[in-house]
Amino acid sequence: MRFRARSTTAAASNDLTPMIDMTFQLIAFFMFVLNFSEVDQDERIQLPASELAKPPETAPELPLTIQVTQDGTAVFAGQSLSLAELRIRLRKEAAILDYLKKSPTQATMIIRADAATATGRVQQVIEVCQSSRFEKFALRAKQEE
Amino acid sequence: MRIRHSVISPNKIELQMTPMIDIVFQMLAFFIMTLKIVTIEGDFSVKMPPDSPQEGSLEDQMLPPMTVRLRADSEGELAGIQFADRDFPSFAALNQYVIQLVGSDRGPGSMADTAEVELDADFFLKYRYTMDAITAISGYVTPEGEVVKLIDKIRFSKPREGE
Numbered sequence: 001m002r003f004r005a006r007s008t009t010a011a012a013s014n015d016l017t018p019m020i021d022m023t024f025q026l027i028a029f030f031m032f033v034l035n036f037s038e039v040d041q042d043e044r045i046q047l048p049a050s051e052l053a054k055p056p057e058t059a060p061e062l063p064l065t066i067q068v069t070q071d072g073t074a075v076f077a078g079q080s081l082s083l084a085e086l087r088i089r090l091r092k093e094a095a096i097l098d099y100l101k102k103s104p105t106q107a108t109m110i111i112r113a114d115a116a117t118a119t120g121r122v123q124q125v126i127e128v129c130q131s132s133r134f135e136k137f138a139l140r141a142k143q144e145e
Numbered sequence: 146m147r148i149r150h151s152v153i154s155p156n157k158i159e160l161q162m163t164p165m166i167d168i169v170f171q172m173l174a175f176f177i178m179t180l181k182i183v184t185i186e187g188d189f190s191v192k193m194p195p196d197s198p199q200e201g202s203l204e205d206q207m208l209p210p211m212t213v214r215l216r217a218d219s220e221g222e223l224a225g226i227q228f229a230d231r232d233f234p235s236f237a238a239l240n241q242y243v244i245q246l247v248g249s250d251r252g253p254g255s256m257a258d259t260a261e262v263e264l265d266a267d268f269f270l271k272y273r274y275t276m277d278a279i280t281a282i283s284g285y286v287t288p289e290g291e292v293v294k295l296i297d298k299i300r301f302s303k304p305r306e307g308e
Contacts, residue, residue: 016162023169030176035183048276051286053187060188068272110188118221119275120268123304130195138188141276 040065040112042075048115050141060108060138064093066129068113072121074128083128090132104133112140189279193300210261210300213239213278217270226278240281247295261298268305 045067066086067075074086081089094104109129113122126137214227226233229246233239247257262282266275284294 016166020162020166020169023166023173027169027172027176030173030180034176034179035181041183047184047186048273050187050189050276050280052189052280052284052292053185054292055185056188105194113272115271115273115276116221117272118268119215119266119270119272120304122272122275123266123301126193126301127304130193133195135192135194137191137193139191139276139279140186140188141280143185143187 040067040110042067042112044069044075045112045114046070046116047112047140047142049144051144053141053143056138060110060136062097062102062107063110063138064107064134065110065112066125068111068117068122068125070114070116072117074125083124086125087128087131090129090134094132094134105135107134108136108138109134110138110140189276189283189299190297191299191301210263212263212265212302213282215264215266215270215274215278217267217274221269221271223270223274236277236281239278240285243282243295244285257295257297259298260296261300262296263300263302265302266305 065076069075069080073080074083075081076086076089079089093107097104097107109126111122111125113125129135129137211229214225215223216225216227218224226236226239228239228242231242233242247255247260264275264278266278279299282296282299284292284297286292
């Protein structure tokens with residue numbers, strides 16, 4: 001029995017419309033969730049959770065962020081510092097604010113401390129800030145799920 | 146003179162999809178790469194002027210600062226909560242006590258407005274317990290999801306010797 005080979009001359013054409021639809025939807029999704037704001041999150045810090053932690057309605061004036069890692073190291077402007085080094089850095093920051101005709105009392109020190117770090121270490125960091133004339137603090141926590 | 150009409154092809158006009166798909170996939174790759182998953186964070190504002198025992202002037206203070214004493218065990222875990230000379234088994238109990246203490250009075254000059262709480266924690270107490278104490282004192286969330294503030298003047302005592 002002979003089988004005749006079936007040949008076709010038409011080029012195979014896939015319908016690309018669903019794929020393009022889906023891709024545009026993905027692009028739209030990622031564009032909406034894209035966050036260009038500078039977040040000072042550090043993967044070393046696991047913030048404590050609080051049910052009252054709501055994002056502030058207005059951004060703090062002159063924010064300066066200090067992170068305190070689990071082992072108690074203070075991280076300021078991306079650098080791990082001892083308390084003595086932190087004191088020197090903060091005095092420089094205060095001098096810069098004075099030069100800009102702004103008082104350190106106007107600045108808000110955002111303290112991002114790890115949930116497992118010692119409370120005493122956070123208090124020491126706050127004392128160092130106070131010695132550099134900073135007096136407004138924002139203790140940061142993550143929103144409880 | 147004969148005008149030759151343009152020949153209309155009966156075939157469909159094929160659009161070149163390849164460049165568009167290329168750029169669309171590049172955009173998609175860019176947005177996926179730049180995606181940052183950010184957890185929602187909030188702040189507890191604390192105003193602590195240096196060398197000042199209390200926030201505000203003495204005239205503003207209707208009550209002396211109440212102290213929340215948080216004790217830690219050798220592992221840094223919470224060993225005890227004390228507030229206004231009373232022991233509390235949990236932060237929920239502390240929160241209930243503060244709700245009773247402050248009551249529903251929220252106006253100027255009220256207890257919620259004037260009271261100040263000082264946190265006195267052991268040096269090695271894990272910070273999450275301190276944050277739990279701040280949460281218990283600061284307010285609570287109603288079943289409707291509304292945040293009710295209690296005492297928002299919170300300060301730290303001097304760090305206890307521990308190192």
